[in-house]
Amino acid sequence: MKKLINDPEAFVEETLEGILAAHPGHLKRVPGTPRGLMRADGPVPGKVAIATGGGSGHIPVFLGYVGPGLCDGVSIGNVFSSPSVEAMVEVTKAIHGGAGVLYLYGNYSGDIMNFDMAAEICEMEGTRVATVRARDDVISAPVADKLRRRAVAGLFFAYKIAGARAEEMASLEEVVATAEKAVENTRSMGVALSPCTIPAVGKPTFTLGEDEMELGMGIHGEQGLERSKLMTADEVATIMTERVLADLPFGSGDEVSVLINGLGATPPEELYILYRRVHQILQERNIAVVKAFVGEYATSMEMAGASVSLLKLDDELKRCLLAPARSPFLLQG
């Protein structure tokens, strides 16, 4: 795969430099680490601060969701690797507004181990830290084992909801409860049509035949459910949507938000062709779409493919979903 990059080992640093240069009104660096960013107007006194973080290579995940109505800060790892404990600790210190910090991130063991170490350090220093992990990918474990599932694009809903709840000046316990509810009510499934290449590795994480696709692919090129022949958009959308619907389950009369996420190389046209079918299925099942998001919300660099995420709404989740939010990648309200 051809990339427009310089030194592969400088990939993350140069990306951050570019983002900071492009969006000075939105983001600033966290002091004491090259791998931390926070909202330009932070810390916000009295507000629960939300820290996220994870590996690079998924923009707008994670740093694209830092801003009012979203997260307060982010620590940034190497491509597909966890941020360092040091970066996490500095971010926590910088964004803390006195009301505690929520660590909100994807259920990946590298992130978990490092965030847990950071939490221990920060709590020793007197900062209240709580943790909520997104785990929306239905393919990654059976429903009985859902706490072990990995996060994919549905993490976006957790950011949007928790960020809005924190902006309401809710307490740490309240923000945790709302974030947990959002996580519990989100389900996703993805498909990949082509691999991606970690710049420092230089060769693709997996290979797919010219007429193959991988159902249930994760956002790091982890394999999924099964390899199959390339299907039509309608067939793929149907498989993903039915699997997602059955898992929660979603049912007649539910109100939902839908996210059709592009993994990187899949054009917007194709995402809308997928959405068309998802929307049809939801209409057939008498499930109402309150808001649809279609675009690149969690990428895997140049991977081709897409995922379907559904969030089941109640009054609180709906209010938080529709609340304003502002980042270089998401502007709402």
Place this chain on the structure above:
Amino acid sequence: MKKLINDPEAFVEETLEGILAAHPGHLKRVPGTPRGLMRADGPVPGKVAIATGGGSGHIPVFLGYVGPGLCDGVSIGNVFSSPSVEAMVEVTKAIHGGAGVLYLYGNYSGDIMNFDMAAEICEMEGTRVATVRARDDVISAPVADKLRRRAVAGLFFAYKIAGARAEEMASLEEVVATAEKAVENTRSMGVALSPCTIPAVGKPTFTLGEDEMELGMGIHGEQGLERSKLMTADEVATIMTERVLADLPFGSGDEVSVLINGLGATPPEELYILYRRVHQILQERNIAVVKAFVGEYATSMEMAGASVSLLKLDDELKRCLLAPARSPFLLQG
């Protein structure tokens, strides 16, 4: 190239169905044609209406720029082909708010011939129609022949500026003058790393070797300046920026807006690595960036590559650039 589609001949219709289903609050169909969309709250009485249009396969160009502060309506062609005269006429009728209609689109002969025919028909029916065509690609003709240049991603600036000017309730002549100024002050250059495939054709428009790139590529896979060995992001950014700067020319003390546009498959990380270098060059030349846009603003389906566009600002252009705008693809202010 693998695509997530159904029947290739239904590509455009199904994309439109998906977009309308996803964004009912933003867009609605124009009566009398399957290939016209307009802002959901249009027509706006007393406002100059802006109609655009062009071939499919470039989302968010064109239909992504329909909404308050942008265009009022769009006619949609087959992939990389002009919309029909019939669609253009219906869109013109539907969006006309009594203050005349500006046809604002890219300088492509298919679009020109068809929009010109539509304008003749609409004028016969008593609607005042004016035309402004974007032509920002510096590679497509020498500066002496700049009226023959094609449009690439810089068309975005024309939409943003003209849309804001029309929203100020300026007259048709005033909107035309401002739009022309935006076009005249915009310059772009692109690079492609991989081809794209028209769904109904089924094979790529061109081929590139594993270590090759095409400098000066257009957004339909038209060849550009020259084929060369793959370079680093810094080298590519430098070539494109210097060529663009020299063309207007842009100089010390200028204020500009920058657009780094991804053609489809190039990840956001790489676009920011490009922006980093562009920003450095502008700083070295004492050119101030008032606002930077980095992302997919004009795509060529799954083509890998990017372009750099610069818009030189004066007070009026700056005011229009920063004015609010609202579409499913662009939300500002």
Place this chain on the structure above:
Amino acid sequence: MAKTELTLADFAPLAAKLLADFQGANDEITALDQALGDGDLGVTCRLGLQAIVDLPDPPAEGLGDALLKAGMAFNQAGASTYGALVATGAMRAAKYAKDNGLVTWDLPAIAAAAEAAAEGIMQRGKAQPGDKTLLDALLPATEALKSAAAQGQTLAEGLRAAAEAAAAGAAATAPWQSKFGRAAWLQERTIGTPDGGATVVAIALRSVAEYVEQNT
């Protein structure tokens, strides 16, 4: 018996033959427009001809009127540079037929209508002979039709001569540099490949000539 003119009865079978022939020529046309343009010309021809074949009712007011409707339908389904030029040419040919009260078209009428079409296309597109456009096939074909008509050749002979002139004209564009349309941006890089639009004219005329020969 040798066919001497085209009538409204020829419209539907001729359209069907053109569509079939362009389905066969699709890859060749696509490749040419991919080389010098954006690759949609084959799709445009197929969609445009399909729309003509699908026209709801056999148009009633003669071949001229049918041609007008066909041109509009072509450019509605296959809107593009080419579609607009085809529609313009059809409109002018129809106008010639109307102004001259044509019901059936013999070789002199076809030659005159083709000349009217070419003039319209030149006005709409501003291109000149030698600019490496469809005109470089259409203009020699028109000349061939005129001189065949002047020499009293049969319809089949005239159309065959026109098809050959168009093919030769299209082939001759290869060493030239494109001056119009998308190809113009490629400047010197257009040298060496024949123009797609001119090739389309040659294919269309060959199809019409074959139709007349087969129905003679």
Place this chain on the structure above:
Amino acid sequence: MAKTELTLADFAPLAAKLLADFQGANDEITALDQALGDGDLGVTCRLGLQAIVDLPDPPAEGLGDALLKAGMAFNQAGASTYGALVATGAMRAAKYAKDNGLVTWDLPAIAAAAEAAAEGIMQRGKAQPGDKTLLDALLPATEALKSAAAQGQTLAEGLRAAAEAAAAGAAATAPWQSKFGRAAWLQERTIGTPDGGATVVAIALRSVAEYVEQNT
């Protein structure tokens, strides 16, 4: 003379040898983590070891303290599941050294420190032997170190036995199903490929054993 212990003087050359060996093993490690994970494990090891080699000052308080700093540096530059587990293991080994006033490390000390490290890693990661993780190389290696120490073998012999036990342990994971980390999501599809993290342990121990042999 046979080397009987590791001291602070060994830290820098050993780190350099590990980095060189992991550069050589990069493709093998990457391929394993691509098969069962996300493909970053080779990068993680290279960046982590480079950070150790780049540590500013030779740490002053003995090998235990050096190990602690190395673990932190590894997981700062190569933060990840693996990095966190390496850091945790290093922290526990350092704690063992501190609690026992170790300055230089002979084979029994190394065996005991390795056992402390393995315990820490099990606490942090919650995995058990047989779950197809790095433990399936580390635990047999620890056992080998302990029995070599009990039998009074030389440092070189003990480390060689540990490296071989780790390599055998890593190879033995191939037919198992992964139960932890990213690989667990692949469920049955992990069967047939050995665990990357276990392989890393084997490569590291081979490198240490070679270092001692070469410096004997």
